[in-house]
Amino acid sequence: MASEDASDVSELQTGNNGLNLNIYTAGLIMSATNGFSPDNLLGKGGFGPVFKGTLGDGQEVAIKRLSSGSSQGLLEFKNDLILIAKLQDTNLVRLLGFCVQGEEKMLVYEYMPNKSLDTFIFDDSKMKLLNWDKRFSIIEGITQGLLYLHKYSRLRIIYRDLKLSNILLDENMNPKISDFGLAKIYTKRMKLDQIRNRLSAHSIFSEKSDVYSFGVMVLKVVSDNPLDRPTMSDVISVLNGEMQLALPKQPAFSTGIRIVETNIESKEVEIYSLNGLTMSTMDGR
Known part of the structure; x- marks a missing residue:
């Protein structure tokens, strides 16, 4: 490891810039993920594969492992780590800590059991x-x-x-x-x-x-069915007048105006679709 890289590792591992992040060893993460078992693989992204891990105290975590072929160097990894650690909000996935050991560079996040939306x-x-x-x-x-x-x-x-x-x-x-x-x-x-x-x-x-x-x-x-939408070939056919798209389905919630005839007068009544919502119709006295 170059001297500059060594100093970067030292800076990360001593105090980690007041970010209060946990520092994990590669051996601990290997154990937590059963040796990066394919059964623990949650997915893959631009950074590299993501594995589910269970720490010694039973805490479940998600571990992002930097791919060996990634162009991201240690300095860039360090900068990203520091920046991500500063983003702490209840609506962002929380970064718990990191591991920098030899060629291994990993980020440890809280585990989200219901996966992605x-x-x-x-x-x-x-x-x-x-x-x-x-x-x-x-x-x-x-x-x-x-x-x-x-x-x-x-x-x-x-x-x-x-x-x-x-x-x-x-x-x-x-x-x-x-x-x-x-x-x-x-x-x-x-x-x-x-x-x-x-x-x-x-x-x-x-x-x-x-x-x-x-x-x-x-x-x-x-939407009730996000997949229920035309393909690009359908769009081109419609633009060329070769076909017509089917009418869209009723939205999950809608409002409208309907004319109600009574013996005395006609009046407009606003109507709502029923979808677990309680609405009030306001009529003048």
């Missing part, structure tokens, strides 16, 4: 477990997490990758934003032109990009 949205049987109150609660939690990243965190974060698979659910189905691999971080001291220059130098992303992605995700959460 897409496993519910795209599964008919699990979808039934999400009533309107639960969906509203999930949307609200994601909103609070995104607001924290954009406005209340110590750093200004543009997440850039908001999607169902990056929203994890805890044992009580509370949502938490995870996977900051694509997030762009801007300090509050940076001038607006610096931020604009950085954005234009790579690609056009801003807080509005996150809001747009959030809107797309909300539509999927409130």
Whole structure:
């Protein structure tokens, strides 16, 4: 290991910059994951594979292991670790600690037993477990997490990758934003032109990009069947006048106006779909 790398490891392992993170050994993590057994594999991302682990005290954790072929060096890993550790909010997956030993670089997170939101949205049987109150609660939690990243965190974060698979659910189905691999971080001291220059130098992303992605995700959460949408070939056929799309299904919640005829007069009555909501109709005296 180069001397610069050695000093980076030393800095991480002695005090870890006041971040109060646990430092795990590679041997402990090997034991917790049964030697990175395929049975413990939760998924794979840009950072590398993610494994479920059980620590000696019985605590379940999720362990991200940096892929051996990753271009991310120790210094970049260290910077990402410090930045992620500063993002502590109830609506973000919590970073518990890390391991830097030899060639191994790993991040240890709290374990989310209900996995990601897409496993519910795209599964008919699990979808039934999400009533309107639960969906509203999930949307609200994601909103609070995104607001924290954009406005209340110590750093200004543009997440850039908001999607169902990056929203994890805890044992009580509370949502938490995870996977900051694509997030762009801007300090509050940076001038607006610096931020604009950085954005234009790579690609056009801003807080509005996150809001747009959030809107797309909300539509999927409130839809009865997110998969029930036309393919691109269908869209082209419609644009060419070769076919017509089927009428959309009734939304999960809707309002409308209906004319009610009585013996005395006609009046407009606002009606609501029944979907676990209690609504009141207001009529003048």
